Amino acid sequence: MKIETERTIIRLPKSSDFEFIKNLWLDGEVMKFVGFPDGLKVSDEDIGSWILNKNPDRMRQVVEDKETGESFAETGWQEDIPYEYANGRKSxxxxxxxxxxHWGKGxxxxxxxVLTKYIFENTDIEVVFVDPNIENIAAIKLYEKIGFKKIGQPVFHNSDNMQIPITAQYYELENNEIQ
Ligand SMILES: CC(C)(COP(=O)(O)OP(=O)(O)OC[C@H]1O[C@@H](n2cnc3c(N)ncnc32)[C@H](O)[C@@H]1OP(=O)(O)O)[C@@H](O)C(=O)NCCC(=O)NCCS
Incomplete structure (x- = not known):
């Protein structure tokens, strides 16, 4: 799969993305709102299997800058995470x-x-959901701008492998709601 936006190419991960992914996840500023302010320390093996992407329920992509060819983002969607507000819809x-x-440049x-449109046009997924940390203003503004609607109440998350607990809020988007 390869999707183009105005300034980017969204494509499957490849082995040359290894250093980029490792450094992205090690950046505590990138990972703090998901509970890892000291960065996520993942084994080389785990990064390798993320890149190989063998699980059909997990679609992973790397985003390149069209002009420079530089990888600057990772994104994707996952069908194997339960969504309590699905109400029968495939989520x-x-x-x-x-x-x-690349932050703050749209x-x-x-x-x-483009990616949400791609998902609705090319899969049988009926609703896409996100659960940003309630303190992640940039992410919440981003999702609301695209058309995501707040669902339910904030949920507190804590686990032994997280460096800090977080409180997250569900937002969801259906095909006809993309803005
Ligand atoms: C959240 C994230 C993906 C936003 O990406 P981005 O390319 O900077 O977002 P955009 O430039 O498209 O901006 C989207 C909206 O958020 C706003 N925004 C971006 N950064 C912001 C910030 N630091 N504070 C407040 N608002 C911000 C923008 O102004 C824009 O809203 P507007 O058009 O009404 O002005 C990026 O900051 C990031 O990767 N953060 C770390 C990882 C993360 O938290 N991911 C989300 C997990 S749920």
Whole structure:
């Protein structure tokens, strides 16, 4: 799969993305709102299997800058995460992480508008959901701008492998709601 937006190419991960993914996940500024302010330390093996992407329920993509060819974001959707507000609709969770060099320039809006449209046009998924940390203002503005609607109440998350607990809020989007 390869999807083009105005300034980017969204494509499957490849082995040359290894360093980019490793550094992105190690960046505590990128990972703090998902509970890892010291960065996510993942084994080389785990990054390798993320790149190989063998699970058909998990679609993973890397985003390149069209002009420079530089990889600057990872995104994707996952059908194997339960969504308690699905109400019979086929659901998928969506995620996006950009390198700090590309924040605040409209890239995530550009990428997710095209990617959500792609998902609804090319799969049988009926609702896409996200669960940003309630303190992640950039992510919430991003999702609301695209048309995601707040669902339910904030949920507190804590686990032994998280560096800090977080409180997250569900938002969801259906095909006819993309803005
Ligand atoms: C969240 C993230 C994907 C946003 O990407 P981005 O390309 O910077 O977002 P955009 O430039 O498309 O901006 C989307 C909206 O958020 C706003 N925004 C972006 N960064 C912001 C910030 N730091 N504070 C407040 N608002 C911000 C933009 O102004 C824009 O809203 P507007 O058009 O009404 O002005 C990016 O900051 C990131 O990768 N963060 C770390 C990983 C993460 O938290 N991912 C989300 C997990 S749920």
């Amino acid at each position: 998928a969770s969506l995620d996006i992480k950009l390198a700090r060099s 890239y995530a809006t550009e990428i997710l508008r």
